[in-house]
Amino acid sequence: TQLLEQSPxxxxxxxxxxxxxxxxxxxxxxxxxxxxxxxxxxPVLLVTVVTGGEVKKLKRLTFQxxxxxxxxxxxxxxxxxxxxxxxxxxxxxxxxxxxTFGKGTLLTVNP
Amino acid sequence: xxxxxxxPRYKITEKSxxxxxxxxxxxGHATLYWYRQILGQGPExxxxxxxxxxxxxxxxxxxRFSAERLKGVDSTxxxxxxxxxxxxxxxxxxxxxxxxGTDTQYFGPxxxxxxx
Numbered sequence: 001t002q003l004l005e006q007s008p009x010x011x012x013x014x015x016x017x018x019x020x021x022x023x024x025x026x027x028x029x030x031x032x033x034x035x036x037x038x039x040x041x042x043p044v045l046l047v048t049v050v051t052g053g054e055v056k057k058l059k060r061l062t063f064q065x066x067x068x069x070x071x072x073x074x075x076x077x078x079x080x081x082x083x084x085x086x087x088x089x090x091x092x093x094x095x096x097x098x099x100t101f102g103k104g105t106l107l108t109v110n111p
Numbered sequence: 112x113x114x115x116x117x118x119p120r121y122k123i124t125e126k127s128x129x130x131x132x133x134x135x136x137x138x139g140h141a142t143l144y145w146y147r148q149i150l151g152q153g154p155e156x157x158x159x160x161x162x163x164x165x166x167x168x169x170x171x172x173x174x175r176f177s178a179e180r181l182k183g184v185d186s187t188x189x190x191x192x193x194x195x196x197x198x199x200x201x202x203x204x205x206x207x208x209x210x211x212g213t214d215t216q217y218f219g220p221x222x223x224x225x226x227x
Contacts, residue, residue, distance in 0.1 A: 040223070041220050042115070042202050042204070042221050043202075043218050044218070088153050088154075096159060099156065101153030101154050
């Protein structure tokens with residue numbers, strides 16, 4: 001059973017469109033992180049959300065942490081080909097705060 | 112900008128052979144992580160070091176995998192013998208201290224292993 005469920009698994013859109021991807025769990029997390037991973041590279045941290053209901057903006061990317069701290073969403077406005085990549089959410093579990101990752105959403109933005 | 116270094120970037124080996132991966136974390140980072148990422152999935156933690164000590168190796172297949180960080184700086188992950196199912200991306204990450212839920216892990220570019 002996957003602790004963090006991400007949807008959709010795949011998303012292909014045209015440049016300029018808006019999109020939202022989701023990260024859901026039945027468990028409460030103290031925080032959630034979003035990463036972007038490009039082909040052949042390691043994940044790069046985009047944002048950490050900590051407070052229930054928190055909204056963070058990073059240029060055209062808007063991240064939201066659910067009030068109950070069980071889910072998060074990432075909204076991209078006016079997507080660009082440079083946004084193409086695998087978007088991963090991750091949250092800490094256990095006394096060592098081991099990061100557990102979702103399977104990711106593979107986003108392709110076509111020019 | 113400081114980065115996590117990994118080598119080799121690509122490795123092709125035959126099953127039953129031994130392979131080793133090397134990771135050099137960002138200078139000053141006490142915590143080092145090895146992850147395995149199978150195609151189409153998120154990274155899965157194999158082992159976590161705090162300085163030279165293993166903090167978590169609960170997901171490390173100890174019959175064939177070993178990891179060491181002898182001087183608390185760089186680290187080596189070894190597989191012996193390699194099996195077909197070990198084909199994956201092996202990622203190394205480092206952070207300043209034991210993650211407290213918001214600590215940032217910096218990932219290296221990974222080693223893509225193919226076992227034939």
